[in-house]
Each structure stands twice: as C-alpha cells, then as structure tokens.
Amino acid sequence: MLEITFNLREDGKVPYYVQLYRHIRQEIKSRHIPSGTRLPAIRRLSEHLRISRNTVETAYLQLISEGYVESRPRSGLYVVELEEDFSLSEEQAKQTVKRKVAADLKPKSPNIPEVRCDFRHGTNDLRHFPFSVWNRLTCQTMQEHSSLLSFYGDPQGELSFRIQLAQYLRQSRGVHCSPEQIIVGAGTQQLLLLLCQLLGTERQSVAVEEPGYNGAKAVFAQLKFQITPIPLDEDGINLEFLQRSGAKLVYITPSHQFPFGMILPIQKRLKLLQWAAENKGLIIEDDYDSEFRYQGRPIPALQGLDTRGSVIYMGTFSKSLSSAIRVSYMVLPEPLLEIFREIKILLEPTASLIHTDTLEQFMVEGWWEKHLRRMKNIYQKKHAHLLSLIVHYLGARVRVIGQYSGLHIVLEVLNGHSESELIRKAIENGVKVYSTTPYWINPDLESPPRILLGFAKLSEIEMEDGIRLLQEAWA
Numbered sequence: 176m177l178e179i180t181f182n183l184r185e186d187g188k189v190p191y192y193v194q195l196y197r198h199i200r201q202e203i204k205s206r207h208i209p210s211g212t213r214l215p216a217i218r219r220l221s222e223h224l225r226i227s228r229n230t231v232e233t234a235y236l237q238l239i240s241e242g243y244v245e246s247r248p249r250s251g252l253y254v255v256e257l258e259e260d261f262s263l264s265e266e267q268a269k270q271t272v273k274r275k276v277a278a279d280l281k282p283k284s285p286n287i288p289e290v291r292c293d294f295r296h297g298t299n300d301l302r303h304f305p306f307s308v309w310n311r312l313t314c315q316t317m318q319e320h321s322s323l324l325s326f327y328g329d330p331q332g333e334l335s336f337r338i339q340l341a342q343y344l345r346q347s348r349g350v351h352c353s354p355e356q357i358i359v360g361a362g363t364q365q366l367l368l369l370l371c372q373l374l375g376t377e378r379q380s381v382a383v384e385e386p387g388y389n390g391a392k393a394v395f396a397q398l399k400f401q402i403t404p405i406p407l408d409e410d411g412i413n414l415e416f417l418q419r420s421g422a423k424l425v426y427i428t429p430s431h432q433f434p435f436g437m438i439l440p441i442q443k444r445l446k447l448l449q450w451a452a453e454n455k456g457l458i459i460e461d462d463y464d465s466e467f468r469y470q471g472r473p474i475p476a477l478q479g480l481d482t483r484g485s486v487i488y489m490g491t492f493s494k495s496l497s498s499a500i501r502v503s504y505m506v507l508p509e510p511l512l513e514i515f516r517e518i519k520i521l522l523e524p525t526a527s528l529i530h531t532d533t534l535e536q537f538m539v540e541g542w543w544e545k546h547l548r549r550m551k552n553i554y555q556k557k558h559a560h561l562l563s564l565i566v567h568y569l570g571a572r573v574r575v576i577g578q579y580s581g582l583h584i585v586l587e588v589l590n591g592h593s594e595s596e597l598i599r600k601a602i603e604n605g606v607k608v609y610s611t612t613p614y615w616i617n618p619d620l621e622s623p624p625r626i627l628l629g630f631a632k633l634s635e636i637e638m639e640d641g642i643r644l645l646q647e648a649w650a
C-alpha cells in the first residue's frame with residue numbers, strides 16, 4: 176500500500192495542503208507514483224503526516240481538478256494514465272516542477288505578493304459537497320427524465336420542485352406559502368429584476384439598509400428607483416427613519432443583516448409589519464444565508480409572521496449548496512402573483528431545468544437535509560475557530576460585529592489605521608480581506624473601519640495562517 180512521507184516545512188511560508196499537493200504532483204510527474212496507484216485514504220494519510228483531514232482533502236481536490244488523479248466510486252482516488260508529454264525523464268520532470276513551482280510562487284508583479292490566504296466572501300466549502308450523489312442524480316435526470324430536456328420548462332420553476340421547496344421553507348424557515356406562490360430563478364438579482372417589473376412604476380422608490388447588499392441596490396439603481404438609505408441600530412434597521420422616509424417599499428435582510436450580521440428582534444419585526452399595514456407598504460425579505468445560525472433557536476422568517484401579504488420572501492441555494500448552481504427563489508403574496516400570472520406567458524425560466532430537477536431528487540431522497548445538517552456543523556466549527564483565532568491573535572485591537580450566523584464576519588479594527596491602510600497592509604503580507612465601504616451609500620467616516628472576512632472556503636489551518644498574517648500586518 177502506498178505511503179507518502181516527506182518533510183513538511185513548518186515555517187508557515189507555504190500552507191501544508193500546497194506542500195502536500197506539490198509533493199504528490201511531483202511524484203506522479205516523475206513517475207515515482209505510477210499511474211493506476213491508489214492514493215492513501217484521507218484519514219490514513221492525515222494520521223500518518225499528522226495534519227488535518229481537510230488539508231489532505233484540499234490537496235487531493237487540487238490533484239483531481241488538475242487531472243492527475245481520478246475518483247472511482249466506492250473505491251478511492253487513483254493516479255491517471257499520463258499523456259505522452261508528461262513522460263519526461265526524471266531530471267526533466269524535476270526541472271518542469273521547479274519551474275512551475277517557481278512560477279506559482281512568484282509574485283505577479285513586484286508590488287503584489289503571493290496571496291497566502293483569501294478571506295473572500297460569497298464562497299462555499301466544496302470539500303464537503305456530495306459530488307458522487309449529485310453526479311448520480313444529474314445522470315438520472317439526463318436519462319430517466321430525458322423528455323424534460325427538450326423543453327424550457329415552467330417559467331415559474333417546475334411544480335414538483337416547488338412542492339419540495341414549499342415544504343422545506345415551511346419546515347425549516349417557517350415560511351407560509353403554497354407551491355403556486357414560489358418563483359424559481361437564476362439568482363437573487365434576476366428575481367429582483369422580475370419583482371420590480373411586477374411592482375411597476377408606482378413604487379419607484381425603495382428604502383434599503385445602510386449599509387446593505389450592493390447586489391440589490393444595483394438592481395434598483397439600474398431601474399432608476401429612488402433609493403433611500405435607512406441607518407441601522409445595534410439590532411437592525413431604524414424604524415423611525417423608515418417611517419419618516421415616506422417609502423412604501425423596503426428591502427431588508429432581517430435574519431442576518433448584510434454585511435453587519437445583526438438579527439432583527441421579534442418586537443421590531445412586528446413593528447415593521449405594522450409599518451407595512453399602516454402605509455400600504457411592501458417588505459422584500461432577503462433570507463440569503465439564514466440556514467446557518469450557530470447559537471440559540473432558529474429565527475423563523477419574517478414572512479411567517481405576516482398575515483396581510485406584505486412580505487415578498489427571497490432565498491437562495493448559493494450559500495447552502497453552491498453559488499455556481501444558480502438556483503434562487505421568491506415567494507409572492509397574492510396580488511403580485513396575479514400580475515405574475517398575466518405576464519408568465521411571456522417569460523422563460525432562468526434557472527436550469529437540469530439543476531432544479533437534480534436538486535428536486537436531492538431533496539426527495541433526503542440528501543439535502545443531510546447536507547444542510549453537515550454544512551451547518553462544519554461552518555459552525557469554522558466560525559467558532561475563527562472567533563477563537565481572532566481573540567488569540569488580534570485580541571483587543573478588534574471587535575467582532577455580528578451574531579453567530581452566516582458565512583462571514585465583520586471586524587471593527589481599533590488600531591487607528593484607515594480601512595484602505597488595513598487592506599493594503601494585509602495584502603502586502605499575503606492575506607486578502609475586504610472593504611465594507613461598497614455596501615454604503617454614504618460611507619460612515621466617523622466609526623472605526625470595518626473589514627469583511629468570509630470563511631466558508633477556508634480550512635482551519637488556512638484561517639490560522641490568515642489571522643496570524645493579519646496580526647503581523649496590523650501590528
């Protein structure tokens with residue numbers, strides 16, 4: 176049985192998974208590991224090298240994605256047959272690897288150092304994506320439901336998929352809706368565009384959280400809506416400002432405010448619904464990542480409290496499954512549904528029927544529930560680990576904003592540097608962190624800078640690397 180043993184550098188300059196991936200790649204290219212060899216199981220190798228399973232898994236995924244290794248169902252990972260130009264002499268292979276490694280490590284320009292950790296927001300941890308199940312179900316869709324493939328599908332999304340979705344939304348998010356109220360689309364922005372069309376010219380102004388999701392504001396701005404920013408209190412949108420704004424439409428992220436992460440408490444939710452009732456207002460509730468709440472009871476969607484049809488509920492599979500799948504949905508109250516029915520004939524679906532049918536089977540067979548539970552555990556551990564790293568390495572120089580939910584955190588940095596200085600210093604030390612300024616209409620120049628850190632894709636080791644680099648950069 177193949178063993179992999181080599182010297183792991185522990186100086187922190189190159190992450191372990193990169194070292195492991197490069198070592199195996201070199202061994203394959205130089206044919207020390209011949210084609211057809213089965214790689215050691217993740218657990219065995221992680222125990223052998225005393226590194227985490229995530230590290231081994233990430234290295235393996237990289238080898239798969241570059242075509243050195245393939246996964247054989249229920250059997251393991253095998254080294255593939257290399258093409259001719261890979262069959263270099265050992266010396267040639269070493270030279271090629273050296274050149275490639277050097278190129279990989281070389282800064283793209285003298286001023287841009289290698290990125291060793293990227294806290295990018297909007298990513299997923301695909302190391303835990305059930306690829307084999309998804310592939311099987313996609314094949315099933317292509318074969319057993321092949322009759323579907325010559326159609327565009329229902330502009331609203333297939334009814335059978337919407338039935339699954341309605342059941343999930345009720346059970347998991349407390350959303351009260353029938354499958355007929357759900358519109359499936361390829362992303363929140365696409366659905367917002369459609370929604371604005373349904374709202375028509377009457378509601379040409381919209382109130383938004385300040386700061387708030389720029390993707391939504393971009394849609395409103397493109398459609399020439401007048402956008403009114405409403406400041407946030409510690410517990411979410413300031414309702415007095417909303418009242419005074421005279422707006423009749425508000426876009427809001429009550430279950431995990433984007434980007435600051437606070438949760439709108441029940442009293443404020445009820446008051447917001449009262450505002451809608453008194454002002455003939457409409458609330459667009461974007462529930463984008465609410466599956467991931469790590470402390471306390473789950474907070475049901477605002478839509479579930481609404482008895483007057485004032486809430487348009489929006490959600491997405493981008494956080495919980497993969498942003499590349501592009502399946503999102505909205506739930507329309509009856510009056511808007513009537514307008515939708517009138518124009519439905521003119522529309523084609525935007526989400527792929529192949530993906531939604533696969534997702535439907537994924538839900539029917541119970542994989543979705545399992546996957547969600549698994550990802551919640553994984554993200555919860557990552558979230559807790561990130562918080563402990565922040566306390567350990569950054570201590571009192573920062574304050575974490577947000578409430579134990581979602582796939583990102585916001586750091587308020589109290590060392591006197593500006594936001595752009597903090598980001599520049601981080602990049603110079605090989606770590607990418609992100610500005611929250613784009614989420615403001617009128618950026619807040621008074622408060623200490625707030626920096627956005629996404630963590631979904633990073634392993635615990637990568638996060639530790641990243642926070643340590645931030646400590647050095649911001650010292």
Ligand SMILES: Cc1ncc(COP(=O)(O)O)c(C=O)c1O
Pocket residue numbers: 297361362363364388390428433461463490491492493498502503
């Ligand atoms: C608040 C909010 N809503 C929606 C989305 C994206 O949704 P989708 O992928 O469905 O377009 C994001 C993405 O980061 C987001 O931050």
